[in-house]
Amino acid sequence: MLNKTIIGMSNFIKNIFSKDRNLNVEQLIQKKTILSFTFFIAFAAFAFWGWKWLRNQPTESGKTSVPLRKVLNANEKIFSGILSDKHLAKTFPVSKAVNSARVNGYLGMNNNFDPSTWMMNVIKATGDTLKLNLDDIKKLPKTEIVFNFKCIEGWSQITYWGGIKFSDFIKAYNLDTEAAKKFLGLRTPDNGYYVGIDMPSALHPQTLLCYELNGKPLPMNQGYPLRLIIPVKYGVKSLKRIGDMFFSDSKPPDYWADEKGYDYYLGL
Amino acid sequence: MIQKKIIKKHPLAIRWFHWINFPVLGVMIWSGLLIYWANDVYKIGFGSTTLLKFFPTSFYEVFKIPYRLSEGMAYHFLFMWLFFLNGIAYVLYTIFSGEWKLLMPNRKSFKEAWQVLLHDLHIRKSKPPQGKYNAAQRIAYSAIILMGIGSIISGLAIYKPVQLLWLCNLLGGYKMARIFHFALTIGYVLFFMVHLMQVILAGWNNFRAMVTGFEVKKQIKDTGNVSEIPDAE
Incomplete structure (x- = not known):
């Protein structure tokens, strides 16, 4: 049993490293599938790692992390380019x-304010x-x-x-x-x-x-x-x-x- | 004697675009929800009757949506670039590689798509013609590209409604542009659910092709005669 598993595994590894022309169709399918899925899982792991990295960045101001803040500022650079005195709100x-216009917040509206x-x-x-x-x-x-x-x-x-x-x-x-x-x-x-x-x-x-x-x-x-x-x-x-x-x-x-x-x- | 044959199906580029788009669109939908929560006014109903409210409180709680507007905006405005660039790359690739010929619906597609539907629902036994994509797939995969373009256009209209007022007007104004943007997102979710089910039903050989690029076809090899066996489904 153990012997069979070891032989199976060594054949399998041999398949992956041997040249395609030495393999029959079955072995070729196996080889290509294993290689592709290895890359695929590596890609998924990399994406997941990237996501975790982004989620764990220290926050600079408020709740927004440094890289996200950088992107917001970069977006500003790009889109402030289309700001124009000729572009008017409808x-x-x-x-x-x-x-009656909606009142949505009271920040800065201290009750002790004296208008006079x-x-x-x-x-x-x-x-x-x-x-x-x-x-x-x-x-x-x-x-x-x-x-x-x-x-x-x-x-x-x-x-x-x-x-x-x-x-x-x-x-x-x-x-x-x-x-x-x-x-x-x-x-x-x-x-x-x-x-x-x-x-x-x-x-x-x-x-x-x-x-x-x-x-x-x-x-x-x-x-x-x-x-x-x-x-x-x-x-x-x-x-x-x-x-x-x-x-x-x-x-x-x-x-x-x-x-x-x-x-x-x-x-x- | 049964013989297997390796047949190329999906080019490497298309597999990359597909699998990049999957998590990116996921983040866009999630961050979009964080934004939508701050003013969750959409519902389906008539008169004063609400059939479906977007979204029930329990839904928000399960996905930890409430009070994360600024976070949602920050992620949305980062991943929009990935969604946009990947989408552009995909469209350009399909145009220049000629893949579009396999993807675009043709004159027969709308009639055949009906046959696909009947077949999938087990109403009709005979199998509709299946090239790389069948008629229903051609329509669905072309529609999803149009939806992506729609999301980018309506997204831009909401993002810069004053500087891009013409775009906003084109969509019927700011509020209408927001509705389009939201409806398209619901469309993606519905697409994804059907897509996932179809992938499961189509089986391993089909799914493997989206990762490896090739499909395995079985052939019966008699004395000289070769005939294809349809894929086991």
């Missing part, structure tokens, strides 16, 4: 807009701070937009907003030096929510500093008195209740990217 007539003392702090390149109230903002030409607001969760809603173009704001307050930086940073007054946005997206003609929803002042839960609306990004970048605005060449802190592992760019 707009709709006001009648298509929903009556609110000022937006624009931190300039010189280090000076430009302090503006809502009337200063409203002096600039008003722009309205009705567009499909897209949440990163997957829902979208046609909503109607009014405010001033961010690019108009930059021009009106001579912030060209600041706008030459790579990123715009925004923070809520309570520092509970913060986003970073690449400057080309911030300067996109549909990006608004927004003070109206459905033709009325922003409700508190929509970021009264002033919020960002940026149609070229998922909704998480449209920060409610702007406290501080600053400009930088390095990526400003971003709540969803730093704390929760989302892509930083999130461009649409």
Whole structure:
């Protein structure tokens, strides 16, 4: 019995290493099958090992590991190439807009907020701070937009907003030096929510500093008195209740990217 | 006397594309689920009656889906490249190698596919013509390529709905593009279930061909006359 097994095995190994022309059809089938399946199983093992490697990488920010973050950043490099001021989010007539825009989060919406003392702090390149109230903002030409607001969760809603173009704001307050930086940073007054946005997206003609929803002042839960609306990004970048605005060449802190592992760019 | 013969069936390239696609598409579906969970609004039903909700809570729990949106997006946007590049390579290979001639449905395919179905359901006894692929396979394997193209197009439309607004409009808008993308995924799952069953039914010789590339044909060798024995199924 043992003898037979050993002879069988040695014949089998001999088959694999012998030249094809010395083998009969049966032996050839056996040889080719064994070789192919050996490669096949090796491939499967390699794929499995690669998957385990990817799953076990240390996380850099939030829940996203270093290689995955690198890929997200590489995707940004590729797809930010098609970002253009000429590519506009589709707009709709006001009648298509929903009556009550969805409120999806309360981060940065501290209850102790006092609207009467609110000022937006624009931190300039010189280090000076430009302090503006809502009337200063409203002096600039008003722009309205009705567009499909897209949440990163997957829902979208046609909503109607009014405010001033961010690019108009930059021009009106001579912030060209600041706008030459790579990123715009925004923070809520309570520092509970913060986003970073690449400057080309911030300067996109549909990006608004927004003070109206459905033709009325922003409700508190929509970021009264002033919020960002940026149609070229998922909704998480449209920060409610702007406290501080600053400009930088390095990526400003971003709540969803730093704390929760989302892509930083999130461009649409 | 029965004689066996080795016959080449699947080229090496096609076997690679197939077996790379399998785990890659698996990761795409899994990460897609992680994304879909965050706004799981699709269902099949009429009026206020829901026949099937995508997906029941128990399903999410079994596969550990909830609260993993950022993870899902990160994996989806890595493996999309592998899915895309492998798909492109496969399509280019079938075009330039001439394999497409064996794969594309022809004039007879739609009639014959019906015969294949009846045969597979044991309603019809006689076997429909079987080249490398039978008519039903030609239709299914060509359709799956179109579905792959559909996933890439609808995926791009969802991924960059402002920069690629024309693409989004082509699919009937953002919400419609999302529905297409989701429906195609359900299509893959259904395809996979039928495919798996057919592979099991077709047996070892057929499965081995997808790994080794060759199939074994048995022939009866009489005094001079050679006739083929159909594969045992």
